[in-house]
Amino acid sequence: MTWSDAQQYCREKYTDLATFESVDDIKRLKPHFSYTWAWIGLKDDPKSWKGVMGNDTNSWRWSATSKTSKTGYNNWKGGDPNSGGGKENCVIMGSTGGWHDVSCQSLRSFVCYTGKKRSEFMDSTYWLKLKLSLFVGISNRFQTGFKTYVTHYTDLAMIENAQEQADLLSAVMSIGIVWIGLYRVPWRWSDKSSSSFRNWLSSKPDNYGGSQNCASEDSNHLWDDASCGDKLPFFCHGKINV
Numbered sequence: 001m002t003w004s005d006a007q008q009y010c011r012e013k014y015t016d017l018a019t020f021e022s023v024d025d026i027k028r029l030k031p032h033f034s035y036t037w038a039w040i041g042l043k044d045d046p047k048s049w050k051g052v053m054g055n056d057t058n059s060w061r062w063s064a065t066s067k068t069s070k071t072g073y074n075n076w077k078g079g080d081p082n083s084g085g086g087k088e089n090c091v092i093m094g095s096t097g098g099w100h101d102v103s104c105q106s107l108r109s110f111v112c113y114t115g116k117k118r119s120e121f122m123d124s125t126y127w128l129k130l131k132l133s134l135f136v137g138i139s140n141r142f143q144t145g146f147k148t149y150v151t152h153y154t155d156l157a158m159i160e161n162a163q164e165q166a167d168l169l170s171a172v173m174s175i176g177i178v179w180i181g182l183y184r185v186p187w188r189w190s191d192k193s194s195s196s197f198r199n200w201l202s203s204k205p206d207n208y209g210g211s212q213n214c215a216s217e218d219s220n221h222l223w224d225d226a227s228c229g230d231k232l233p234f235f236c237h238g239k240i241n242v
């Protein structure tokens with residue numbers, strides 16, 4: 001079945017497509033099934049992130065609020081966001097103002113948000129990693145010239161309309177490419193589980209061909225992303241349907 005058909009079947013007959021919370025969950029599955037690949041309940045919904053600033057699970061969020069955009073304003077350019085290789089979940093603004101999704105691990109300069117002061121920050125591992133790379137970035141490359149922004153630091157820049165976009169672009173024109181505070185958390189479980197357990201094959205997910213938004217596992221229970229329309233056997237919660 002396709003991923004969506006499998007999800008519907010599992011929801012009717014069982015609880016949902018399979019969710020895994022630990023290696024123990026996986027060990028409970030017996031090895032040696034006869035499939036090559038089977039669907040599990042993990043999805044990276046392209047409707048939620050392909051340029052849409054909506055309110056769905058995988059949508060883009062502003063760091064300053066940890067929420068999706070209030071206005072829906074965006075300035076994506078050049079075919080982005082494309083999740084390049086399944087690894088691009090943070091956003092830079094290019095020297096002409098266009099937004100592009102890139103790997104959160106890149107070292108870049110950044111732009112801070114000088115609006116209403118907030119003390120809340122994302123506490124996900126994702127965001128901590130991003131913050132770490134930002135501070136490495138500033139210590140290596142921005143000893144001078146950038147302190148003005150840091151003084152009023154409350155969070156990374158948030159841009160919710162064309163005027164804010166224009167203001168920011170003129171402020172950082174001489175710097176070139178900068179981080180803005182837009183990020184997303186990829187991959188959510190069909191049953192809305194908050195499990196952060198992942199068991200990807202090495203170098204996966206790779207979003208091969210730019211359209212792999214559903215997760216499958218091999219007979220060793222290692223995961224790869226695949227096109228949701230592929231017809232594969234699947235796992236429901238607590239039961240195995242092969």
Ligand SMILES: [Ca+2]
Pocket residue numbers: 080081082083084088100101102
């Ligand atoms: Ca990209």
Ligand SMILES: [Ca+2]
Pocket residue numbers: 204205206207208212224225226
């Ligand atoms: Ca793949």
